Amino acid sequence: MILIADSGSTKTDWRVMDATGVYEQVLTAGINPQYLESAQIHSIFEAELLPNLKEKNPDSIYFYGAGCSSPDRNLRVEQALKKLFPDSEVFIDHDLLSAARAICGHKPGVACILGTGSNSCLYDGRNIVDNVPSLGFLMGDEGSGAYLGKMLIRAYLYRELPEELGITLKNRYSLTKQGILNSVYDSDMPSTYLATFAKFMHEKRKDPVIHAMIYQNFDEFFEHHVCKYKGYTEIPVNFVGSVAFHFSETLHQVAKKYGVHIGTIITSPSDGLIAYHQELLSQSV
Template sequence: MILIADSGSSKTAWRLRGPDGEISQYLTDGLNPVHKDVEALASILKDQLVRDLPVEEALIQEVYFYGAGCVPGLPSERLAGVLKNLFPEAHVEVSDDLLAVARGVCGHEAGIACILGTGTNSCFYDGQEIASKVPALGYILGDEGGGAWLGKELLAAYLRKELPAGIHDAFVKRFNLDRSQIIDKVYSGGNAAFYLAGFSKFIFHHREDPFLYKLVYRGFSIFLEKNVKRYENFEKYPVHFSGSVGFYYSTILRKAASDHGVFVKNIVEGPIAGLTLYHQK
């Protein structure tokens, strides 16, 4: 039996593949090993996953865990140790979320895999492992086209009174924010990236407005230029996307990609279904 996980900082999606190919689904809190110690990791796994599994832990033969914070080093080793203690007979692998996306959207074929959610990331995937990647710089230095970038551009346009009158009025009615509140949240509050990304929903609901359509299109165009088109022979490979922003704005994303000579294949909200197929094969 195979257990597969795709974990963010807030939640973890699990799939259990039984001996006859049947799939069971589970959801637990996020298991970022950078932010949680051994006791917290073990507690979440025991209380939210193990007790609900239909089989004894010793019957799990393979565990593939992909998640935020699972870069090589001590945090990943700590999480792998917790998983090995819980599933003593299993082969355990812990990998980062970019490899999860690559395997989830590309399967066993070479391609360019991209994350387009709150933040952004990308890599060239050879069909089994990540062969190369453009550095992800986070929401301050990069993340063009991601949710935080979209929110940042919207807020800047609002504060500079660049929004069309109808969009400006809708924004005021929805949020009723002044400059001091925005500046405080962005520069003094925690999780500024998530705060900024929260405004992407407003853009989505008004995405037919020419100003906001162009804002999203511009963000995706910059992402393609600074990421996808940096890979050698990018035009020869399919490009895949995972993440809420790419998924919900897929029409604009495909248009921008077409205009840049980029062939987009899969756009998914998350990689867990594809990961399940990958490990079945």
């Protein structure tokens, strides 16, 4: 039996599996070791995970999580799990690997996350072998919902949107300059705020001005990320995330410009991640 966790800062999706398939799902609070110490993580596991496992003891635990990007952070999660499951093998890795395994499976490919933020990697069918760094909200995040929102709001404030479109946007979100600046510069989650405008852009995606922004957003992602990977035109480029999924038509247009073959586009890694580990389990039986 194995236990798989796909964790973000808000929630963690746990799946209990054996060689016959998934037979239990548990949801707990999100675990991000960038912000939580090992004792805090252990408390969440003990209160929310352990009672739902009903004394099941996994042979192996695979924890993929936001913030699991350095040995010291990963150790915090590992220590918390080992206190509860001392006999289990524990594997901790970044959520980028879970995305790669979910959308590429056991085959090589480029794996891309396009949601609130963005990230990408070159994947050999089992592990990440190259990663153009994700520079985050201030310096990067090309291709993401936050980047889309930043483009839209900047155009609005600079009075570069068509008048009717600008009025619609202002009324829809009750926008004021000071309100926007407060939400971006004084908020703990400016990326989340900016990404909320992606919904408006999807609704107005046929407008030439909006379409040009969406196209540019993806064009910059391909230029700065996808095209940096060796053999990117020879292997599938796969995507996970709401922005990739809902703007897939424009994503395909940009991919064609760069001679890229898009493989899989999904909104969430869960099902693909289950399939990846299910295949590993079946091979070991």
